[in-house]
Amino acid sequence: MDVPTNVLLPGERLLWSGRPQRLVLARFDWYQFVFGLLWLIATIVVPVARHEPLSLFAWAVGVGGVAFVWVPVVVRLRERRGVEYVVTDRRIVLADRFSGRARASAYLGTLPPPVARIRQDGSGTIVFGRSSRASLTALSAPWSLMAIGLVAVPEAGRVRDLIAWAQAGQA
Missing domain, CATH: 2.30.29 (PH-domain like)
Incomplete structure (x- = not known):
């Protein structure tokens, strides 16, 4: 080493x-991933499935919320790839x-x-x-x-x- x-x-x-x-999701990462998935379903998938028109603001809130939750997980995975304990x-x-x-x-x-x-x-x-x-x-x-x-x-x-x-x- x-x-x-x-x-x-x-x-x-x-x-x-x-x-x-290997690259693995830690427990906290899983919580964030699941929360982001639920956010995506609640803000975008359900309204689209109901054939409700989504405003630009609704799309921004949905996608922005998912990005806010998932981007830190992706950043941690990238950082973990190049770390030496x-x-x-x-x-x-x-x-x-x-x-x-x-x-x-x-x-x-x-x-x-x-x-x-x-x-x-x-x-x-x-x-x-x-x-x-x-x-x-x-x-x-x-x-x-x-x-x-x-x-x-x-x-x-x-x-x-x-x-x-x-x-x-x-x-």
Whole structure:
């Protein structure tokens, strides 16, 4: 794994790095996708099925609402495609695989304990605490990838244990 060395702070030790195995919709993404679909049905499909004429404003509200809900999901999927997850003895860093820049980071001491949702193939999503929201320092977008956790992580159980071990100060 090529780890961007410019994301490590002085004295920081790399524990693990990896990238998402596949592009998957996280739970929050599914909620947004379903809400957008319901919005589309309510504002455009139902009126068209009833043969009601739609004004330009009605089309704008329908299409604009769907775009407002779905565009962030598409942006997150695109961002996730180019991310490298880096776990150090102090932080979790989401780095850009291509430029090597850190996109977001969070100190392990500020995060709740990690929880992994593991799939049959061993990959999974790691969230922090009971909810998937984490306090973090976002370096790019306001809806950081870290807000929904580390998605499609290979060997999610092992990575979760490694993060918990580092949080306990054992690293």
